[in-house]
Amino acid sequence: MATKVAIIAANGGMFDAYKVFNIATAAAASDAEVGIFFTFEGLNLIHKQAHHQLPMPAGAEHFAEGFQKANVPSIPELVSMAQELGVKIIACQMTMDVMNLKEEDFIDGIEVGGAATFIDFAKDANISLSF
Amino acid sequence: MDIKVDRVVDAQGLACPMPIVRTKKAMNELNTGQVLELQATDKGSVADIQAWANSTGHQFLGTKQEGHVYRHYVRKSEPDEVKEEMTFPHTVHNDELERLLNGNTEIRVVDVREPAEYAFGHVKNALNIPLGELEQRLGELIPGSELYIICRTGNRSNLAANLLEEKGFKNIKNVVPGMSQWNGDVERD
Missing domain, CATH: 3.40.250.10 (Rhodanese-like domain)
Incomplete structure (x- = not known):
């Protein structure tokens, strides 16, 4: 059976986004089944507007040049690559309600679900990660 | 030296995880037994391509380095590749x-x-x-x-x-x- 990777994305910065989507796309490209549960600030990473302009951590702004020099793909590019590779994206319903966000505020092709949805996906995962 | 391959993937200048992602996509379009060459400048690709081959079951053949360019060779195999019966008597x-x-x-x-x-x-x-x-x-x-x-x-x-x-x-x-x-x-x- 294929390797299964379950990821929780709970933070909304640029570095967090790279950690989540690099691991997710690498895993999916290695034939793993991958699901990411986006909750609290993590919802930024799939928010239609917000994921185009994620903040760098305070004091780390100078790394922007490094990202450019290393020719690292942009977050929107990584997100669509992840979706193309079949990564399942689950947005947390409860956080959406708290933050007054609707499904149409997010990128296309996501699922919305609660904690139980993620647990059901993660129950037989070989690798579980939280960022 | 150029080695004859069925598909060349140019991932020069691209950072992790792009070389692997590009390889994966190209591999989907190859037939079992065909050989792919991945060209990359990402130093991490040397370890990653072998790890990727290991987890996907494809056959890693080797890497050649020319200047700052790595050429990695991988042959496509199916995990459930059937071992054919040896029919030749000699x-x-x-x-x-x-x-x-x-x-x-x-x-x-x-x-x-x-x-x-x-x-x-x-x-x-x-x-x-x-x-x-x-x-x-x-x-x-x-x-x-x-x-x-x-x-x-x-x-x-x-x-x-x-x-x-x-x-x-x-x-x-x-x-x-x-x-x-x-x-x-x-x-x-």
């Missing part, structure tokens, strides 16, 4: 071929693997004719001479040996198990 074991090669007798070894597999290690003086090209290249072989056919695990050489016999060749031997377990000397291109 086989010799690796050890026997190794003994013959160390002796004085002039013998002809035909390696029917892909050029990239051959490039990363083959029996000395072996002639490389990939299985897919064998039928068009029969002219390079002498019909009456003793021919030792070798591949990685004995499958392709089994098919090649049967084909050669059908075409009227005599004195054909299939070498088993093949290069995957070869302990003798190897030459590299």
